[in-house]
Amino acid sequence: MYAAAPRLGEILLADRVIDNLQLNAALGHQRRWGGKLGKILVSMGFATERAVVRALSRQLGVPEVDLASQTISPAVLSKVPAEICRRHRLFPLAIRRDERGPFLHVAMADPADLEAIDDLRFLTGLRVEAAVAPEGEIHRAIERHYGGGDADPFDPRGAGGGEVLRFADPFAVEPAAEPPVRFDPAPAPPASEAKAAEASRRENGTDLFAATDPAYRAVEALVRILVRKGILEKGEFLQEILREVDGELRS
Structure with missing residues (x-):
């Protein structure tokens, strides 16, 4: 039988980093609010990040690493986007080779975050060997090597900076432009002509919306799809729209 791995709190107690009172306070916080014990101990001021990392290294059997002393190849950085590093609190160090490749x-x-390791395997196609480092050092390394904000090797601005390339959203519907104000000296058509024109539009089922309105074009495209799939009949759709228009005119 394998001996159970020591708990993080037990290691920190044995190293005299914390005492029983501090451990119980942190465990009480964890039971009530959740979270990682090591992070709670650091946030409560009971332990330093480096002390927790040293204990995690012993608990999990992985090496600890000092990120400030690392030289990172751009080829390695290009393998893992900054967004993945920030999401999983990790930083790529090197691509190495052993007898297994x-x-x-x-x-x-x-280093016990299996979801993060699986994401890295899928993204890079490589095996992943983890070391442990303080979260603060990881954050600073990300900002130092990838840049602040969302900058990373996949940023369309590239390493030289410059304007961000923006791509139009194919599903966005732009608002129709405001029609220009026109001062037409010609008198308005007689009421009888206006009614006749309205009747013609209703009879033909046209001009319910401005033909150049993007919102109209989007609805029209949707209706065509529904008609093509046999879900909607065009006549029923037009009748429903006319009923809505009649209701608006009478209200």
Whole structure:
């Protein structure tokens, strides 16, 4: 039988990083609010990040790493986007090779995060070997190597900066432009002509919306799809629209 791995709190107690009172306070906070014990101990001021990392290294059997002393190849950075690093609190260190082939060496705040390791395997196609580093150091390394905000090797601005390339949203419906104000000296058509024109539009089922209105074009495209699939009959749709228009005119 394998001996159970020591708990993080037990290691920190044995190293005299914390005492029983501090451990119980942190465990009470964890039971009530959730979260990782190591992070809670740091946030409560009971332990430093480096002390927690040292204990995690012993608990999980993974090496600890000092990110400030690492030189990172741009080819390695290009393998893992900054967004993945921030989401999973990790930082790529190197691509190395052993008897089983190439693997990605990565520093993680939580080397037991299997979801993060699976994401890296899928993204890079490489085995992943984890080391543990303080979360603060990981954050600073990300900002130092990828840049602030959302900058990363996949940023369309590239390394030289410049204007961000923006692509139109194919599903966005732009608002119709305001019609220009026109001062037409010609008198308005007689009421009888206006009624006749309205009747003609209703009879033909046209001009219910401005033909150049993007919102109208979007609805028209949707109706065509529904008609093509046999879900909607065009005549029923037009009758429903006319009923809505009649209701608006009478209200």
